[in-house]
Amino acid sequence: MNRTFLRLSILAMVLSILGCDKPNDLLRAPVVGLAQNNQVPILITATNAGKVRIEYQKTDEASSTFSEWNRLSELDIFSTNLMLNNVEYDAAYKYRVQFENREYSQWFQFKSFPAVGKPGKFSFIFSACMREKYMGFNIFEKIEQRSPTFVALLGDQMYGDYDGDLNKLEEYLENKSLRQKMIAASVTVLPDTTVLQAFRSKYSRVFDENFQKMASRIPLMATWDDHDYGKDNSDATYPYKKEAKRAFKESYPVYPFEVENGGIYYKFSIADVDVFVLDARWYRSPMQNEDGEDKKMLGDEQLVWLLNGLKGSKAAFKIVFSSVSLNDYGGDTSSGRSGYDSWMGYKFERNKILSFIEENNIQGVLVFSGDQHYPSAHLLNWKSPLNSISRTTRSIEYSIVDLGTAVFDFSASPLSYKKATGHSLISENQGNPDFSFEIFRPDWAMPKDATKDTPVVIGSVYGFAEVDTESSPQKVSVTFYELDPEIADMAEIYRIVITL
Known part of the structure; x- marks a missing residue:
């Protein structure tokens, strides 16, 4: 009896040390990922160690299926990806998290993607730039209400170098005097x-309740830009890129990355459309470098992957997500360095891509980006005369039949940040096919003479893309929305329709 009691006491003590007796929650x-090959990944982040499954x-059936058990560990901040298998196409599901102590979370819901390789209909919202200092408007509630098939977050989902600069953390941790001076000067010191x-803390602070509600229901696609990579206009030389990647992977569902130890670029398909998600940071050359053959945005391996993917795609529409815009007017020139942070500063590589598209007669390439802090639409690779099917003051329609290998560039941001203006439109270039043709930019995004007294305007902007490859003709419509403070809601400002 005593020996048995002793053994049970030791076992209880061990379990207590391991944390297995702690209630979990x-x-x-959860965050729903991209449905591929009848599988859906879901990211779980809990409060303690232990095993978890889904x-x-x-929603119209009573029988349940369970994922495999995964183990949560403190090393991975108690987060893990659980894979749902045998998920049917275009179907509504409900799910809940089960912990090993037989405790359950509430039920959540999501809808799977339409069948891959077949004509279908889907939609997505795209935007970027979400700074915790300016998070006030419930933008993610508005996005959820529109019920897109997925949401594309195109970078700067948090700001590593603002509202407490993590790049200075090690310096002031080692220098108490510097830390005290920063506090005295009201400079944010991170805990x-x-x-x-x-990195982890910054992600946690911006993923508020509205974001969590949306992400538990609508599949999330993400890449990064400079600030969530860690620093304004950062590139391949950034010293904390590995920490940035680890925090990124802990914050989003697992994506089908093309390489394990490099950048975060990947491809997926939805209906009969191919989607390429670029990494415009991990491999890029410094923006101040002279533009030419040696100046890289994507790096050699990622560039070859993209070109081969576009050439090999049989999809009528090929969607490319790039954190930075392709056009000639949206490039950032901050940080006291020369050059442009967007593709405008990497024109040699940009033109290489455009030439490849033209030489191989690749049609239907649509590029979506964020970064600029204003919405815009441009055409590249176009030929004169440039004709539209129809036009109003708030919309325009084009046919790919008339445009050949022209590439559309759509950009939308910010989610929650200051509005900005782009570079001045060069009117004479609107008739020159060597430059991007500006289809749309709102008046407030045109350059104006600003002074120190010019008020800062915080805004929210997103683009809503609707893809229909079932109808004849096949079409894509992109509608831009911005926050109208008078009605405290998102208002439509411009629409572009592309038919095949």
Whole structure:
């Protein structure tokens, strides 16, 4: 009796040390990933160690299926990806998280993608730039209400170098005098003890309740730009890129990355459309370098992957997500360095891509980006005369039959940040096919003479893309929305329709 009691006491003590007796719960809502090959990844972040799995079922059925058990560890901030298998196309599902102590979360819901390789209809919202200092408007509630098939977050989902610069963390942790001076000067000092922890904390602070509600229901596609990569206009030389990648992978569902130890570029398909997601940071050359053959945006391997993917795609529409815009007017020139941070500063590589598209007669390439802090639409690779099917003051329609290998460039941002203006439109270039043709930019995004007294305007902008390859003709429509403060809601400002 005593020996048995002793053994049980030791076992209880071990389990207590391991944390297995601690009640577990979700730290934040699950995040639904991209449905591919009848599988859907879901990111779970909990409060403690232990095992976890997901119970799921179609909303019109009573029988459940379970994912495999995964183990949560403190090393990975108690987060893991659980894979739902045998998920049917274009179907509504509900799911909940089960912990090993037989505790369950609430039920959540999502809808899977339309069948891959077949004509279909889907939609997505795209935008970028979400700074915690300016998060006030419930933008993610508005996005959820539109019920897109997925949401594309195109970078700067948090700002590593603003509202507490994580790039200075190690410096002021080692220098108490510097830390005190910063506090005295009202400079934000982060409470974190490592750069990785600072990345994690920043993600946690911007993923508020509205974001969590949306992300638990609508599949999320993401890439990064300079600020969530870590620093304004950062490139391949950035010293904390590995910490940035680890925090990124802990914050989003698993994506089908093309390489394990490099950048975060990947491809997926939805209906009969191919989608290419670029990494415009991990491999890029410094923006101040002279433009030419040696100046890279994507790096050699990613560039070849993109070109081969576009050439090999049989899709009528090929969607490319780039964190930075392709056009000639949206490039950032901040940080006291010369050059442009967008593709405008990497024109040799940009033109290489455009020439490849033209030489191989690749039609239907649509590029979507963020970064600029204003919405815009441009055409590249176009030929004169440039004709539209129809036009109003708030819309325009084009036919790819008339445009050949022209490439559309759509950009939308910010989610929650200051509005900005682009570079001045060069009127004479509107008739020159060697330059991007500006289809749309709102008046407030045109350059104006600003002074120190010019008020800062915080805004929210997104683009809503609707793809229909079932109808004849096949078409894509892109509608831009911005926050109208008078009605405290998102208002339509311009629409572009592309038919095949």
